[in-house]
Amino acid sequence: MPDAIFAHPRLAPVYDAFDGDRDDLAAYVGIAGELGAERVLDVGCGTGCLAILLADSGRTVMGADPAWASLAVARAKDVRARITWVHGDATALPPFGADLAVMTGNVAQVFLADEDWAGALQGVHAALRPRGYLVFETRRPDWRAWEEWAAEAGRRVIDIPGIGSVEQRSEVTGVRFPFVSVRGTYTFGADGAVIVSDSTLRFRSRDELESSLVSQGYRVLDVRQAPDRPGREFVFIAERTT
Numbered sequence: 001m002p003d004a005i006f007a008h009p010r011l012a013p014v015y016d017a018f019d020g021d022r023d024d025l026a027a028y029v030g031i032a033g034e035l036g037a038e039r040v041l042d043v044g045c046g047t048g049c050l051a052i053l054l055a056d057s058g059r060t061v062m063g064a065d066p067a068w069a070s071l072a073v074a075r076a077k078d079v080r081a082r083i084t085w086v087h088g089d090a091t092a093l094p095p096f097g098a099d100l101a102v103m104t105g106n107v108a109q110v111f112l113a114d115e116d117w118a119g120a121l122q123g124v125h126a127a128l129r130p131r132g133y134l135v136f137e138t139r140r141p142d143w144r145a146w147e148e149w150a151a152e153a154g155r156r157v158i159d160i161p162g163i164g165s166v167e168q169r170s171e172v173t174g175v176r177f178p179f180v181s182v183r184g185t186y187t188f189g190a191d192g193a194v195i196v197s198d199s200t201l202r203f204r205s206r207d208e209l210e211s212s213l214v215s216q217g218y219r220v221l222d223v224r225q226a227p228d229r230p231g232r233e234f235v236f237i238a239e240r241t242t
């Protein structure tokens with residue numbers, strides 16, 4: 001089950017407002033160009049921000065996510081119905097023959113158990129064309145992002161058109177490396193509703209990621225930085241070996 005912030009019908013519509021500017025995404029459209037990818041699969045597409053940019057760039061796009069509520073937000077943005085939206089997790093992707101599969105927004109960190117991550121890599125493998133590419137980001141454990149999150153934990157209020165004022169209180173609720181748990185508590189000014197979303201993320205080392213990719217039939221072509229978050233992320237560019 002995806003976390004409430006993605007899956008709850010009242011929280012998914014406020015996700016983009018709290019997520020802020022998506023300065024991270026242009027780099028992925030650039031990588032799609034660099035790799036000559038025309039058919040792109042956005043795994044864990046969430047509210048569809050990247051899928052929309054990819055479709056705007058003229059590519060054939062499929063967005064998949066297990067959270068209905070996020071997919072509904074994504075569909076509403078796709079006014080010309082250019083994108084194929086799929087309700088499903090990374091292990092249940094339809095055959096798409098993708099030139100490229102992407103996982104942005106640190107989707108890779110939602111797979112907590114080794115077998116979940118292996119299953120996701122297998123699912124993506126099957127949805128790629130032979131020699132297709134997988135590009136994903138994940139936070140570097142040595143950056144210790146959770147310390148920053150704990151220091152910045154607090155309260156934000158945003159007035160969201162059509163929804164009204166929403167307060168977000170965020171806190172780090174547990175660090176048992178490689179697992180970090182965070183909680184967001186959302187209070188809706190319109191009716192006082194309070195909805196809590198708990199998330200746990202796994203931080204994997206570069207070596208763990210490389211060996212998991214190799215064992216699931218990928219070759220690592222490059223590991224880069226995210227241009228908007230230097231030093232904080234691994235951006236893996238991998239290729240199906242067959």
Ligand SMILES: C[S@@+](CC[C@H](N)C(=O)[O-])C[C@H]1O[C@@H](n2cnc3c(N)ncnc32)[C@H](O)[C@@H]1O
Nearest residue numbers: 002006044045046067070089090104105107110
């Ligand atoms: C932080 S959001 C990122 C969304 C989007 N990629 C972006 O960059 O805005 C993580 C997404 O992963 C999705 N997710 C959770 N479990 C998943 C799974 N098993 N397979 C695929 N996606 C999953 C969530 O529903 C959520 O939409």
